[in-house]
Amino acid sequence: MKQTFDVIVVGAGYxxxxxxxxxxxxxxxxxxxxxxxxxxxxxxxxxxxxxxxDMELEKSSDMIQLARTRFAHLEEELGNKxxxxxxxxxxxxxxxxxxxxxxxxxxxxxxxxxxxxxxxxEHLREVEPLIDPSGLLGALYHAHEGQVDPFKLIWSYxxxxxxxxxxxxxxxxxxxxxxxxxxxxxVQTSQGFLSAGCIVLCSGAYTAQLxxxxxxxxxxxxxxxxxxxTEPFDLLLxxxxxxxxxxxxxxxxxxxxxxxxxxxxxxxxxxxxxxEAMYEAYHFKRHVPFQSLSSVSASxxxxxxxxxxxxxxxxxxxxxxxxxxxxxxxxxxSRYQGLFLAAGFRSTVIVTPLIGETVAGLVTRGKxxxxxxxFLPERNNYAH
Amino acid sequence: MRIKRSSSLLxxxxxxxxxxxxxxxxxxxxxxxxxxxxxxxxxGIHTFRLTQxxxxxxxxxxxxxICYECLVTVNGVHAVRACVTQVAEGxxxxxxxxxxx
Amino acid sequence: xxxxxxxxVIGAGPAGMEAAxxxxxxxxxxxxxxxxxxxxxxxxxxxxxAFQVSKKGQTERNGEFLTRILEGLPVTRIYDTLTWxxxxxxxxxxxxxxxxxxAAPKQIHARTLVLANGAYDSPVAFPGWTLPGVITCGASLxxxxxxxxxxxxRVLITGTGPLLLSAAAHxxxxxVEVAAVCEASHLFPRALRYGFTMLGHxxxxxxxxxxxxxxxxxxTPYKTGWSIxxxxxxxxxxxxVIGKVDKDGYPVPGTEQVLENIDTVICGYxxxxxxxxxxxxxxxxxxxxxxxxxVPVRDQTMQTSLQGVYAAGDGAGIAGAENARLExxxxxxxxxxxxxxxxxxxAGEIYGQIKRELMNQRRFGELLGDxxxxxxxxxxxxxxxxxxxxxxxxxxxEIKTAIAEGARTIGEVKMxxxxxxxNCQGRICERLVAGAIVxxxxxxxxxFESAGAYSIRPPLHPLPVGFLAEAGEEQSDDYAKGVE
Numbered sequence: 023m024k025q026t027f028d029v030i031v032v033g034a035g036y037x038x039x040x041x042x043x044x045x046x047x048x049x050x051x052x053x054x055x056x057x058x059x060x061x062x063x064x065x066x067x068x069x070x071x072x073x074x075x076d077m078e079l080e081k082s083s084d085m086i087q088l089a090r091t092r093f094a095h096l097e098e099e100l101g102n103k104x105x106x107x108x109x110x111x112x113x114x115x116x117x118x119x120x121x122x123x124x125x126x127x128x129x130x131x132x133x134x135x136x137x138x139x140x141x142x143x144e145h146l147r148e149v150e151p152l153i154d155p156s157g158l159l160g161a162l163y164h165a166h167e168g169q170v171d172p173f174k175l176i177w178s179y180x181x182x183x184x185x186x187x188x189x190x191x192x193x194x195x196x197x198x199x200x201x202x203x204x205x206x207x208x209v210q211t212s213q214g215f216l217s218a219g220c221i222v223l224c225s226g227a228y229t230a231q232l233x234x235x236x237x238x239x240x241x242x243x244x245x246x247x248x249x250x251x252t253e254p255f256d257l258l259l260x261x262x263x264x265x266x267x268x269x270x271x272x273x274x275x276x277x278x279x280x281x282x283x284x285x286x287x288x289x290x291x292x293x294x295x296x297x298e299a300m301y302e303a304y305h306f307k308r309h310v311p312f313q314s315l316s317s318v319s320a321s322x323x324x325x326x327x328x329x330x331x332x333x334x335x336x337x338x339x340x341x342x343x344x345x346x347x348x349x350x351x352x353x354x355x356s357r358y359q360g361l362f363l364a365a366g367f368r369s370t371v372i373v374t375p376l377i378g379e380t381v382a383g384l385v386t387r388g389k390x391x392x393x394x395x396x397f398l399p400e401r402n403n404y405a406h
Numbered sequence: 407m408r409i410k411r412s413s414s415l416l417x418x419x420x421x422x423x424x425x426x427x428x429x430x431x432x433x434x435x436x437x438x439x440x441x442x443x444x445x446x447x448x449x450g451i452h453t454f455r456l457t458q459x460x461x462x463x464x465x466x467x468x469x470x471x472i473c474y475e476c477l478v479t480v481n482g483v484h485a486v487r488a489c490v491t492q493v494a495e496g497x498x499x500x501x502x503x504x505x506x507x
Numbered sequence: 508x509x510x511x512x513x514x515x516v517i518g519a520g521p522a523g524m525e526a527a528x529x530x531x532x533x534x535x536x537x538x539x540x541x542x543x544x545x546x547x548x549x550x551x552x553x554x555x556x557a558f559q560v561s562k563k564g565q566t567e568r569n570g571e572f573l574t575r576i577l578e579g580l581p582v583t584r585i586y587d588t589l590t591w592x593x594x595x596x597x598x599x600x601x602x603x604x605x606x607x608x609x610a611a612p613k614q615i616h617a618r619t620l621v622l623a624n625g626a627y628d629s630p631v632a633f634p635g636w637t638l639p640g641v642i643t644c645g646a647s648l649x650x651x652x653x654x655x656x657x658x659x660x661r662v663l664i665t666g667t668g669p670l671l672l673s674a675a676a677h678x679x680x681x682x683v684e685v686a687a688v689c690e691a692s693h694l695f696p697r698a699l700r701y702g703f704t705m706l707g708h709x710x711x712x713x714x715x716x717x718x719x720x721x722x723x724x725x726x727t728p729y730k731t732g733w734s735i736x737x738x739x740x741x742x743x744x745x746x747x748v749i750g751k752v753d754k755d756g757y758p759v760p761g762t763e764q765v766l767e768n769i770d771t772v773i774c775g776y777x778x779x780x781x782x783x784x785x786x787x788x789x790x791x792x793x794x795x796x797x798x799x800x801x802v803p804v805r806d807q808t809m810q811t812s813l814q815g816v817y818a819a820g821d822g823a824g825i826a827g828a829e830n831a832r833l834e835x836x837x838x839x840x841x842x843x844x845x846x847x848x849x850x851x852x853x854a855g856e857i858y859g860q861i862k863r864e865l866m867n868q869r870r871f872g873e874l875l876g877d878x879x880x881x882x883x884x885x886x887x888x889x890x891x892x893x894x895x896x897x898x899x900x901x902x903x904x905e906i907k908t909a910i911a912e913g914a915r916t917i918g919e920v921k922m923x924x925x926x927x928x929x930n931c932q933g934r935i936c937e938r939l940v941a942g943a944i945v946x947x948x949x950x951x952x953x954x955f956e957s958a959g960a961y962s963i964r965p966p967l968h969p970l971p972v973g974f975l976a977e978a979g980e981e982q983s984d985d986y987a988k989g990v991e
Contacts, residue, residue: 054789059918152507173922181912192915252972254458255483255505255929291925296972310964312594313604316979328507330973333485335932337964398883409655412561415721419655419941422557434853437553444654452743453718460790463742465639466658467897468644470549471542472627472781474969475897485930486968490542491648497710 027053029220030209032196032232035065036172036371038224039179039366040378043100045222046186050381053216054188055209057195060183061176061182067249067340068278068371069287069295070175070399071262072168073111075369078128081349081396085373086134088392092375093168102178105171105290108260111164112150113268114325116157120266124158124162127269131164138164144327150260160171162266167263170371173288181380187270191216198235208339208358222362227306227341229365236358238247241402244341244349244365245300248314249285252332254292262287263325284321293334296322300342344368347395352397427497434499442488442499443469443476454478456487456502479503479504510537514584514842515604515617517590517784520548520819521828522835523623524573529839529857530621531580534848538583538615540590540606546574548625549645550828552653567968573832585611592965593620593788601815602788605978607970613978619842623835624781624822626799630882630935630961631666632775632895632903633888634737640744644775646671651677658683659771663747665689665735666775668879669715675729675772676721686726686747686766689733691776692879693754711871736763736888738772757880776881778825779938783810785818786963794956797876798824799959800938808841808858809834817841826872833865883904886942895943896936898929910947917941930969932982933961 025049031042034056035353042054056062072093074086082131093228098102102288115121121140128138141148141163149163191213200217208217225232227244265284285297301311315337323330343366345351350368355361364381367373383390412418422438429451436445443466446454453463455477467475471490479500480486488499516527519541527539539546547553551570554560563571578584583640588608596603601618626644634673635641642650642658644666651674652655661684664671668690675688722729736747736758747769751762780799786792790803791812800822809817817838837858844854889895891904901924909923917940920926926940927933941958966975 024874059916059921128949141666177923184913190913198465250972253505253969254629255507288535308962309594309787312592312605313964313979316977317591319972319975320977320979323973330971330976331484331507333930334966334970334972334975335928335969337966338962339964343988407657407660409651409657409681414678415564415677416530416651416655417560417562417564419554419561419654420559422555423715437557439557440656444650444656447650448656453859454639457900462637462900463639464637464897465743466642467644468627469649469934470627472931473935475896477930489649492544507792 023213024217025053025189027051027216027218029053029222030055030216030218031222031224032056032209033223033225033228033365034060034180034190034192035063035224035226036061036068036176036374037226037367037377039139039176039183040077040374041222041224041364041381042188043179043186044378045182045385046079046183048386050385052183052188053191053218054183054190054328055194055196055216057193057228058194060180061173063171063228063339064247064342064370065176065226067247067338067342067389068172069249069262069285069297069384070105070170070289070371071111071173072372073262073369074134074136074168074372075268079127083130083134084392085376086369089373092379096375100178100182100222102174102181104175104178107169107290109167109169110149111167112261112263113162113266115159115161115266116254117159120270122160124266125268130163136164138162150263152326153259154325157324158253163261164348167291170372175371175374182282196232196235201236201358204357204359206358210355216368220362220379220384222364224364224381226365229363232269236361238355238357238400240351241346241361242343243345244343246339247298248310248318248339249295249297250315250318250332250334250339251384252296252329252338254293255294255332256379257288257292259286259288259294273334274335279348286322286326293335294329306341310339314339326399347402350397351399352380353394353399356398356400357371363393364393425493425495425497427493427499429499430501438492438493440493442478442480442486442491442493442497445493446488446499446501451501454501509612509614509616509973510538510583511616512536512618513846514621515540515602515615516621516623517604518548518623518625518820518822519543519546519584519586520623520831521550521573521822522623522684522822522831522838524577524844525835526621526623526817526819526833526839527582528573528576528580528834530843531582532787533840535843535846538585538617538891539577540585540588542587542589544587544700546577546584546586549649550831554653558655570693584804587611589968590784591967591970593784595788605965607974608708608796613980615801616820619845620817621823621835621838621842622784622803622816622818623820623831624784626778626780626821626825627934628775628840629777629799630887630939631774631881631885632893632939633735634893635739635744636774636891638738639742640740640742640770640850641738641772641774644674644773646679647773651681656719657681658773659760660684661686661691661768662771663687663735663766663769663771664775665691665747665749666773666777667691667881668775668777668875670775672715672718672722674775675727676718679721679725685727686751686769687728687730689720689735690729691734691752691756691882691885692732693732709925713887722754734758734888735774741841744770744772752882752884756884757887760983768988776885777879778821778970783934783963783967785823786960787965787967788813788816790816790818792960794954795824796825796955797873797880800955809838812903815842825876826869827875830865830868830872833861833868836861837865840941883945886939886946890941890976895939896924896926896929898931898935899925901926906940906943907947910944915944915945915948915957917961918959920944921961927961932963932968937961
């Protein structure tokens with residue numbers, strides 16, 4: 023079976039669905055190819071927080087500032103509610119080195135137009151009444167962050183894109199690429215050959231695998247992250263809360279070692295989302311390791327003893343992409359004409375609308391609104 | 407209603423000793439060996455909880471701990487399945503009680 | 508330091524008990540776990556210890572006999588305990604089994620597993636099915652037999668299969684008025700086909716005849732090709748509407764009758780295997796309508812697609828208690844063989860002894876499956892404003908909207924509508940949502956296979972954060988290095 027498109031997007035997560043929508047909107051005959059169901063990878067495990075998680079903010083501050091503006095009219099454009107609401111953000115600090123890290127972060131983040139405050143432990147209850155700050159030095163507080171319903175966001179992009187003619191292929195892994203004299207011509211999939219002059223890889227954790235098929239060694243890896251969700255209760259948690267350790271440079275750990283970063287949020291429906299235990303792995307198995315469940319639960323009860331009685335309803339695991347320099351891979355491949363990448367975003371939700379637009383801009387060769395030279399896919403290839 | 411008569415399929419049974427339990431503040435007849443669900447039904451109480459979204463009335467459904475419809479608060483602990491929980495002396499049962507942190 | 512077992516049997520019903528007995532008799536170090544206070548499962552559910560009964564029925568006595576054998580063997584019995592997770596231990600080539608119970612260790616280790624989790628009533632959704640007073644056939648039997656409690660004063664029994672007769676007979680004996688028994692299947696002449704097979708199950712025929720006598724005594728109408736169509740009432744069931752259904756289960760308009768003064772509706776539309784643990788650990792599953800839905804793929808030794816993991820009884824496919832016992836024996840022997848406690852020859856002998864009876868029971872199970880599996884048309888009983896996901900209060904209309912917007916699988920419907928995200932973790936609504944997909948996408952030839960199933964992850968039942976926070980505490984230090 024052979025089908026012809028103007029562009030093929032590989033990966034139906036946040037980035038891929040947004041890209042597919044914007045490409046359809048630009049009038050291109052678009053296919054979305056996904057090896058599982060929609061949002062099968064990291065997007066499935068996401069809390070939907072519109073927050074800045076980038077480490078190298080100096081390089082991405084333009085992108086982030088622009089990204090934030092794209093939420094004001096999002097629901098209107100998609101014709102659907104995506105559960106947008108404003109909440110605050112707290113990065114909890116346990117050590118002196120984390121405190122220094124957060125001081126730096128406060129000034130860096132202000133270059134994105136975001137104002138934050140370092141709050142010492144004894145005052146934390148003023149912004150988050152339920153927290154037990156006895157193990158903390160304090161926290162970095164952002165008053166105005168946001169949250170969407172992750173599933174509704176992805177679904178809304180898909181529904182809107184379908185109206186504009188998107189063709190979707192689920193349970194359809196890519197098995198190879200068709201190349202001709204340095205040009206990309208299409209993808210081989212489990213459902214046959216799809217031809218297109220442009221391919222956009224929005225494949226998150228699976229990007230390296232696809233790269234191998236092309237003989238490209240892109241600097242993108244993944245860790246497995248787990249999260250839990252509880253039964254709903256009154257909307258009492260005012261912020262989404264993560265530990266500052268999330269921004270500490272990773273030490274070299276043996277694959278399989280579970281590192282619990284603390285991250286909790288209350289969804290608009292009232293459920294507590296709790297994460298995230300992460301570990302490097304060389305497999306994509308979806309089971310949730312026992313340690314993840316207990317370590318995540320322990321860190322939550324440590325800071326919020328009042329949540330001990332909440333019952334956990336579900337847990338899940340997802341592969342989360344990351345790059346060595348913490349910047350995403352965004353832009354055209356220098357090796358193959360027609361091939362583009364948009365993967366490895368640490369702050370995914372916040373950039374989702376913007377990156378979708380940017381992908382459409384890259385493919386149609388329209389003007390881009392921010393500089394992507396820090397994000398080119400092969401930027402690190404010269405560093406060997 | 408407790409089955410008192412004896413028949414070929416259901417020979418007579420003597421329940422355990424009476425147990426003092428309170429349901430929504432009022433004493434309710436109960437015997438050792440009974441489940442909270444059985445004691446509530448015998449007392450004519452069919453509504454165990456209200457749903458979160460629409461505040462609809464719900465009661466026993468599967469009777470074996472699978473469906474989570476028969477949830478009551480027992481001794482302050484929320485979301486206890488009445489059908490798989492045995493009555494105990496001094497038990498305080500509350501129906502239609504929302505989770506309190 | 509947690510205890511290590513050669514074999515952990517999860518579920519102490521007929522299948523689990525037989526598996527544990529067979530293994531332990533052959534020297535296998537065995538533990539058996541059940542969430543009930545004692546062994547027996549649903550089929551041999553013992554009366555509460557505090558109740559004293561004047562006379563015991565045959566089933567009860569059979570159950571007690573089996574329990575005595577189990578208790579006479581060195582099997583570690585862990586009751587009142589939920590198995591909330593099973594995790595592979597790559598370095599030990601075994602499994603970590605995590606437990607939640609007042610007197611249970613937090614974890615035990617197993618080299619092999621027998622999953623024998625039984626089954627639960629398959630739900631059928633119709634307007635008013637969420638009202639207090641609508642209960643399953645299983646619930647009514649537990650109340651009446653185990654708790655000697657009548658669910659109501661005047662009941663309607665609706666569904667399909669011989670359990671309806673059992674429920675009716677017990678309720679009539681208890682003094683409850685049974686207004687009618689509605690059997691959705693069109694039984695005759697199909698039942699005649701199975702004449703010879705039925706002869707091989709005389710005890711059951713006698714049981715059935717006994718139940719039928721009770722119905723005749725009570726002058727209870729037994730209507731075949733009928734089903735409940737709506738339950739009505741304000742705070743609980745007050746009346747019920749019944750109507751004819753065709754041989755595919757579709758309601759026949761214009762045949763409705765109202766039964767007044769009904770306070771309880773008892774629904775028994777077949778059984779669904781409890782496959783949560785099998786799915787959680789990654790057993791390959793297949794959809795078998797006649798076995799109750801998704802079941803683990805097994806070979807003839809009851810082994811699933813995972814080495815050392817066996818599944819037996821109704822939890823692996825509905826076929827009744829006698830079949831469950833025999834399958835349990837096969838699984839116990841297979842585990843003993845795998846662990847080198849018995850020879851291939853001995854395992855062959857054990858299997859040979861029961862092979863014929865197992866085939867016989869399997870045929871009986873197929874008979875029941877053919878006659879009494881809830882027909883697909885019953886999904887049409889639900890209207891657009893009928894709740895399908897009881898926990899999250901999602902209606903059929905909302906599900907159909909998601910399908911119209913492009914959802915093709917249960918996972919997508921879940922993503923959009925939140926079905927399956929409540930307390931019951933999708934056990935009740937899974938088949939209903941799949942049925943809705945199959946019906947809405949009939950033109951695209953959607954099947955239960957294509958609709959898929961919910962992913963099952965630990966904890967198997969909702970558990971408090973505080974408990975899970977401490978669940979890791981009993982481990983030894985070498986666990987710090989990553990469990991796959």
